Amino acid sequence: MSNTNLKLIGGWFSPFPLRVKIALNIKSLEYDNIEETLYPKSQLLVQSNPVHKKIPVLLHGDKAICESRIILEYIDEVWNSGPSILPSDAYDRAMARFWAAYIDDKCFLAMRKCILVGDEEARKPYLEEIEDSLVTIEGELQKCCREGKGYFGGEEIGLVDITFGSLLGLMGMIETMNGRKMIVEEKHPRVVKWAERFASDPNVKGLIPEPEKLISLIWLGKELYKKE
Template structure:
């Protein structure tokens, strides 16, 4: 049964993979909250008030106090409601390692996957795929002998890298590629299936068709730019 917290709100959008981290963590913790859906093109005064620096989602509001940035929100949730399902390891070294790979995911892996998605032309795509594959290999090595990055159950790093459970397949479908295959990345491919299909996670994903439409529109300017250069 979910634990009630009358003063817990999450400012999010329907599609943001960063906001989805907070959604997943709150679900795993069994915490009830009010979701405030934002229109990024017409941001509410509340969002701008609670996140005046970056002016973006997600923002977690707890007892009137805002917490910004998705990875920081994950740690706040875990520190505040640590039991019965801690997300971060107790051991300081293992905790530091989890934080390192979460940052690697945001700073290196996600941008490299995005470059594959928007690459135009064979040469550009081959270079982008090579870069992304190298980053994926490094991440896959962290899964050796484990069901989840957190061990036998979903933890902080699983949620931090959880965008792969939904976004990689959508990008593959739109761009006509297969970036994470069972043959090339057996551990990572199996983890994606386990994470995306986990009972606590699978009902949280945004509508597939709507996501495809959104990311097609995001890719279109790159396609048009390439066509313009060719013409």
């Protein structure tokens, strides 16, 4: 590993900085991890991301790069000698971006709404949305596996894997809160196997937060789970 003058402003509780950590690990890049408490927001965060004032922010020397998916693409382009996060083929790259956007726009937003709703009855439509998105993701993963791929993008972790995998902690949190499993063998056999493989990868292992720890921080409310 080499000294790259990198700093990550993030928080262990958020899936978005987690994505950046995984990407940095894949590229074998050293970085300083700066934990942001959000209440109040640090001056460093406000100065580094004056538009949105949100985590994560990657500081590369005197440059600040914001928003997790943009950061992932920046890392992949700048340190292109290591394992690739996005496919080299233009069509495959476009499809990876499509599925990453689907996961954020459909799956994550439903998860966020489910977490922020206190009433059990009010959670039901959001739980259904999550289940629908899991069925769609299972179908895409089955297609990838038929093509001989272990992950969404191939035999190595890529953009879609990082995007979806970063939500596994929140998924466990929702399962614990509602007393029911969301990712089950009967409906999502490929996703179950994929999740086990993803979480045990050396670049990911130990980074996904425990559901109980996330539940203890639910008081952070909208600030914690707002979309970038």
